[in-house]
Amino acid sequence: MQSAHIPVLVNEVLSFLPSQGLVVDGTLGGGGHSQAILEHNSAIRVIGIDRDPKAPGQELAQKSEPWSQRFNWLHGSYADLPALLAEAELNQVKLVLLDLGFSSIQLSEPDRGIAFSQPGLLDMRYDQSDLSLRTAADIINTASRHELERILIEYGEERQAKKIVSHLLEHRKKNNVRTTTQLKEFIAELLPAPKRKGIHPATKTFQALRIAVNNELGELSTFLHHVVPALPKGATIMIISFHSLEDRLVKQAWRNYSLLQKDGETLEPLLKVLTKKPIKATETEVRANIRSRSAKMRVAVRI
């Protein structure tokens, strides 16, 4: 069964909207943010982009609502924004929103094999039609010790990475790990239950694999290094992240792009940062939507 996706920080997103013009929702997902933006301001047009060809938000274009006329959707990665839009269109962009990670809808689909709470084949690709990507099962069953350790350490910050990988290499000599349940149980048998209640010992491994399968940090880095400089002056960039690895990349990029001086040299800054500290969900929002608890939004303007 599909779970609905509740968009996070909606009021905060709306408070940064331009008075008119083109908004790019680079992570369309269920279309929650796009719909809120379209309903909020009739002078705004939205282009929604998603790597997942099945992103349900694309249906906004078919709704019999007056605002659906102002919505279009494109299949692709936000990291390829300059190639996805015509040059004239790129120059009109007033705001880009990224709301990173998986939607609740994707997490609840067993055939995607993303979450350990959903039995299913270990796949984890945003775009299951993309045969160039390895699935999580491919990585688990074929990657080298070195690569597996790197994935668990870098993307999961998993302290028990070496232990997990050593046991996994032994295990896979006889049995491949094919399903979310097999991986979850394999790790649960290996690691003691963590002290924090409610956190499963496989949480970090699953996070690391999701990031590795989809090259998530690479996509975000490409956006920060190549797309941000290509955006027109005056464009607002809003990024909502859900874990420290992503937030760190955004924070560093914001800092580097807003420097006025480095090593005694005067620089021409590319961004003005509007959020010294990240914006977080209010207690009321966290009570209504637990996923918003870890959301951090950073906003900057291209100058």
Ligand SMILES: C[S@@+](CC[C@H](N)C(=O)[O-])C[C@H]1O[C@@H](n2cnc3c(N)ncnc32)[C@H](O)[C@@H]1O
């Ligand atoms: C958290 S959800 C967005 C939810 C959306 N804001 C809403 O209100 O329904 C993130 C979405 O981004 C998509 N996504 C992840 N990486 C992407 C990328 N590099 N380019 C485009 N979409 C991506 C995922 O497929 C997912 O649908």
